[in-house]
Amino acid sequence: MKRGLIAATAVAGMLVSVAACGSSGSGSAGADGFKGKKLIVWVMDGSNPTQWTKQVAEDFKAKTGATVEFRVQQWNGIQQKLTTALSEENPPDVVEIGNTQTAAYAKAGALAELGDLKKEIGKDWNESFNKASLVDGKQYALPWYAGNRVVMYNKKIWAQAGIKELPKTRSELFKAFDTIKQKTDAEPLYLPGQNWYFFDGLTIGTGADLVKKQGDKWVSNLGDPKVSKAMDIYKQYQAFSTAPKNKDEATPQQAEIFSKGKTGAIIAMGYEGPTAVKANPAIKDDIGFFPIPGETADKPEGVFLGGSNFAVAGGGQNQELAKEFLKVALSKKNDGQMVKEVGWSPKSPDLADAAKGNPAAEAAAPGAAKSSGTTPLIPEWAQVENTPNPIKNYMTAVLNGKAPADAAKDVEGEINKRLAQKQ
Numbered sequence: 001m002k003r004g005l006i007a008a009t010a011v012a013g014m015l016v017s018v019a020a021c022g023s024s025g026s027g028s029a030g031a032d033g034f035k036g037k038k039l040i041v042w043v044m045d046g047s048n049p050t051q052w053t054k055q056v057a058e059d060f061k062a063k064t065g066a067t068v069e070f071r072v073q074q075w076n077g078i079q080q081k082l083t084t085a086l087s088e089e090n091p092p093d094v095v096e097i098g099n100t101q102t103a104a105y106a107k108a109g110a111l112a113e114l115g116d117l118k119k120e121i122g123k124d125w126n127e128s129f130n131k132a133s134l135v136d137g138k139q140y141a142l143p144w145y146a147g148n149r150v151v152m153y154n155k156k157i158w159a160q161a162g163i164k165e166l167p168k169t170r171s172e173l174f175k176a177f178d179t180i181k182q183k184t185d186a187e188p189l190y191l192p193g194q195n196w197y198f199f200d201g202l203t204i205g206t207g208a209d210l211v212k213k214q215g216d217k218w219v220s221n222l223g224d225p226k227v228s229k230a231m232d233i234y235k236q237y238q239a240f241s242t243a244p245k246n247k248d249e250a251t252p253q254q255a256e257i258f259s260k261g262k263t264g265a266i267i268a269m270g271y272e273g274p275t276a277v278k279a280n281p282a283i284k285d286d287i288g289f290f291p292i293p294g295e296t297a298d299k300p301e302g303v304f305l306g307g308s309n310f311a312v313a314g315g316g317q318n319q320e321l322a323k324e325f326l327k328v329a330l331s332k333k334n335d336g337q338m339v340k341e342v343g344w345s346p347k348s349p350d351l352a353d354a355a356k357g358n359p360a361a362e363a364a365a366p367g368a369a370k371s372s373g374t375t376p377l378i379p380e381w382a383q384v385e386n387t388p389n390p391i392k393n394y395m396t397a398v399l400n401g402k403a404p405a406d407a408a409k410d411v412e413g414e415i416n417k418r419l420a421q422k423q
Helices: 048-065 078-087 100-109 115-121 127-133 155-160 170-183 196-206 223-236 254-258 272-279 281-286 319-329 332-342 350-353 358-368 391-398 404-419
Strands: 037-042 067-073 095-096 142-147 150-154 211-214 219-220 264-266 286-288 307-311
Touching: 037 078, 037 319, 048 067, 048 332, 067 078, 067 223, 078 095, 095 100, 095 319, 115 142, 115 272, 115 319, 127 142, 127 307, 127 332, 142 358, 150 272, 150 358, 155 170, 155 281, 155 286, 155 358, 196 223, 196 281, 196 307, 219 404, 223 391, 223 404, 254 264, 254 272, 254 350, 264 272, 272 281, 281 286, 286 358, 307 319, 332 350, 350 358, 391 404
Parallel strands: 037 067, 037 095
Antiparallel strands: 095 307, 142 307, 150 264, 150 286, 211 219
C-alpha cells in the first residue's frame, strides 16, 4: 500500500443507519460455531504481502475452522466503492481503511466499536500508531501497519563524493548534499515540489497543526509561522533538486528515477527500495537507508506516519468472527511478519527485533517512535486532500518565490470551504 502516494478523498455521502442494519455478530465463539463459514476481507492493492497472507489464512482456519477470502481493491475510486459497500445489507466483514480516513467512516456510523478488542490484543501498541483509530475517544478500528519516510541513498555515489559517515543532523545532511553536488555528476537529491507528506512531517516537527478550531468549526492554520518554518526547511531541501516544483513523488515515480543510478538520495518510504530494484536489479547493493536527521542529533526530523487500519463493518453479519480474524491478523507473529516482509515500522517495543535485517524498517523506527504524527484526525480533513490539493498548490507557490504568508492566503479560502462541507 502506497500510503504516501495516495491522497485521502472525501467519503461520498453519509452512510445512513448502517449499524442498525446488521447484527452485532452471528455464530458462537469457537471452532464449532464458526466452522465452514467464510469471512470477506477487503485489502488494498499492494497491502497484503504473500507470506503474511498465507500465514494469516492458515492461522485463522486453525483457530476458527472458518476460511478467509481476501478481496484486493484498487485505489482508484475506492472511497465511493467502500462507501457503497458499507451501506449495503451484506457488506464486507473487515475492511482496510487509510489511517487518515477512518474518522470520516466512523462519524458516518459505518464501523463497529472495537474498544474491548484493543484492550485484549493491543495494550502495548505505540500511541502514535493507535491514535488514528480513535474517534471521540472511542476505538473504531485497529492499526494494521504504518511507516514513515527515511533517506534512501545511493551508497556508490556517496562513496564517490568521499562521504564516510552518515549525517546525524540536518546541517550535516545539507553539507553531504553539497559535497555530492561539487564532487560528482549526480543529482544530490530528487525531491519534487509537491511531496506534501514529507512537508507534513516537517510541519509536525515544528509543532504546528495544519488546521485549528475557530469557534465550533475547523479552519486552515496554514498561515501559522511554524508552518512557514516547515516550508522554509522544505525549500532548503528542494534547492538541492532539479525535480519539477509542480509535481509530486508519484509523477513520475521517484523510486524509478532513483533506480537509474544518477541520484544521490530521495526522501522515501521503505517499499520504494524494492520498487527501484524491480526497475533496475543492478542497483540492489547500492541502496542504503538512514533516518531523516533533525536539527539536533538526538531527535530525528518530524515524519508523517502513514498507513492503514483494519475496521469491522458496522452492519456486518459476522462481527464476532471478524474480531477473531483481527486477533489473528494483528497477533505478534503476524505483525512481526509485516515488519520483516515489507519494512513497516514496529508498532510495539517487542516487535523491534522483527525490524532487524530490514534496513528500511531499522531506519524508520527512530522517527516513528520520537517525532511522528499524522494529518488532522477529523472527518472534515478527507476533503482537503481532494484533487487539486490546495496545500500542494501552496508548496509550489512558495518554491517559485512567493512568501509563505501570501501563498497561505491564496489557498486558505479553498481549504476552509472544504472543511465546512457537510459529511
